[in-house]
Amino acid sequence: MILGIHHVTALASHPQPNVDFYVGLLGLRLVKQTVNFDDPGTYHLYYGDGAGTPGTLLTFFPYGNIQKGRRGKGETTSITFQVPANSLDFWIERLSIENVPNGEEMIFGQRVVWALDPDGMRVEFEESEVETPNTYWNSSTVPVNKAIRAIKRITLAPSDGHPIGEYKTTEDTLTNLFDAKPIQQEGNRQRFQLGTSEVDIVRDDSQPRAQSSAGTIHHVAFRNANENIQQEWLQKLTEKGFHASPMMDREYFESIYFREPGGVLFEFATDGPGFLINEPEATLGTELRIPPQYESKKTQLEAILPKLNLNFTKVTA
Numbered sequence: 001m002i003l004g005i006h007h008v009t010a011l012a013s014h015p016q017p018n019v020d021f022y023v024g025l026l027g028l029r030l031v032k033q034t035v036n037f038d039d040p041g042t043y044h045l046y047y048g049d050g051a052g053t054p055g056t057l058l059t060f061f062p063y064g065n066i067q068k069g070r071r072g073k074g075e076t077t078s079i080t081f082q083v084p085a086n087s088l089d090f091w092i093e094r095l096s097i098e099n100v101p102n103g104e105e106m107i108f109g110q111r112v113v114w115a116l117d118p119d120g121m122r123v124e125f126e127e128s129e130v131e132t133p134n135t136y137w138n139s140s141t142v143p144v145n146k147a148i149r150a151i152k153r154i155t156l157a158p159s160d161g162h163p164i165g166e167y168k169t170t171e172d173t174l175t176n177l178f179d180a181k182p183i184q185q186e187g188n189r190q191r192f193q194l195g196t197s198e199v200d201i202v203r204d205d206s207q208p209r210a211q212s213s214a215g216t217i218h219h220v221a222f223r224n225a226n227e228n229i230q231q232e233w234l235q236k237l238t239e240k241g242f243h244a245s246p247m248m249d250r251e252y253f254e255s256i257y258f259r260e261p262g263g264v265l266f267e268f269a270t271d272g273p274g275f276l277i278n279e280p281e282a283t284l285g286t287e288l289r290i291p292p293q294y295e296s297k298k299t300q301l302e303a304i305l306p307k308l309n310l311n312f313t314k315v316t317a
């Protein structure tokens, strides 16, 4: 059983504006500073709740001087943060004061506020009182009654199907392979419940193909409770004709990557071992953590990676 969203990973340009936006403005915690395991001269920044709980994690590869990407078909086009009841006006004001492009719309009768991050990535905010596992970070710049709780939803814009075995489309894969439940449909948007999370699919023929670069979402990872379940999934995906990667050790979780028929890159990630394996909760994310395979290059990597300023004013409310 897939438990829901584990994390979402996106591409960014420079790391400091990314930190300023997600920690300084949105009040998330930088829960891990590490490097891109496949390209260690680049940061991999993980944001989340106070404890780095799966389902709250948004991660970035900030590549520095790269061009802006384009949202479009074949990728995840936005993420929706769950925020507490009666907090959307706070968010609109907070975004507007900082001149962050933002707006609002109604989706399935629910008020949704959207904003663009410094690289143009779309993040959304939606109120809900549904309880989610969340550890409030006491040094957050956002008060607890307004703070982001979890990544409630992702929105996908599949490209035209490239059937994989018996699965013709993204919808087909979600329903018949992942056991997601279609719960709502209106116009070209369909919503699925997948574990504790939601997946929206928006089909829009006029949308261009996505161009992967700064401001676009690279992949979305779904949660598996443990390595045994993950191993079963790897076998199942391979049997069904998906080109799945081998199980990869990401230090904080185990990963499998594969593309679905709509072209979107998916990952399965285990809940454990988690972000507390190499630093205590009190100081999560405050220092660069180099994975064992690059430990011998630590000094060189520290010299290449720009120093991050993590000093933001926490709320006292």
Ligand code: ZN
Binding pocket: 007, 009, 219, 220, 221, 267
């Ligand atoms: Zn990932």
